[in-house]
Amino acid sequence: MKPGTLEVLNRLSETLTARRNADPSTSYTASLFAKGPDAILKKIGEETAELIMAAKDGKRLPIVNEATDVVYHIMVLMAFFDMSVDDILQEMHRREGISGIDEKRSRTA
Numbered sequence: 355m356k357p358g359t360l361e362v363l364n365r366l367s368e369t370l371t372a373r374r375n376a377d378p379s380t381s382y383t384a385s386l387f388a389k390g391p392d393a394i395l396k397k398i399g400e401e402t403a404e405l406i407m408a409a410k411d412g413k414r415l416p417i418v419n420e421a422t423d424v425v426y427h428i429m430v431l432m433a434f435f436d437m438s439v440d441d442i443l444q445e446m447h448r449r450e451g452i453s454g455i456d457e458k459r460s461r462t463a
């Protein structure tokens with residue numbers, strides 16, 4: 355990953371937060387906020403289904419495009435609930451180095 359690449363996520367988070375007070379007729383994000391969480395969840399479902407179909411086709415560019423749509427809509431959901439990509443990154447930090455297999459085993463121990 356190029357240096358500074360992650361900063362685009364922080365800038366997008368700030369933009370999405372600012373869109374909470376924006377005019378829905380000029381901002382797609384604001385139009386989702388105005389429709390409410392069910393509309394955002396519906397988009398996450400649709401975009402996830404599109405990602406699955408793109409992955410079944412196995413073509414790199416459509417997979418990247420659909421995965422980006424999913425991430426954007428998840429970030430809109432986070433902003434709706436007054437959270438940001440920071441919350442996800444912190445959780446990833448917490449999980450770093452913990453094997454999924456060990457974590458699952460610890461749940462049943």
Ligand SMILES: N=c1c2ncn([C@@H]3O[C@H](COP(=O)(O)OP(=O)(O)OP(=O)(O)O)[C@@H](O)[C@H]3O)c2ncn1[C@@H]1O[C@H](COP(=O)(O)O)[C@@H](O)[C@H]1O
Pocket residue numbers: 366369373380381382383384397422423426
């Ligand atoms: N990254 C994105 C982004 N990714 C996807 N999308 C939009 O998400 C929508 C995806 O829905 P579809 O592909 O299903 O298109 P659609 O059929 O027109 O959508 P629906 O009418 O069915 O909801 C499209 O309108 C895309 O343009 C995004 N819209 C905005 N951003 C970022 O958010 C910022 C703020 O955007 P606005 O709030 O629109 O100013 C932008 O500067 C970008 O950085």
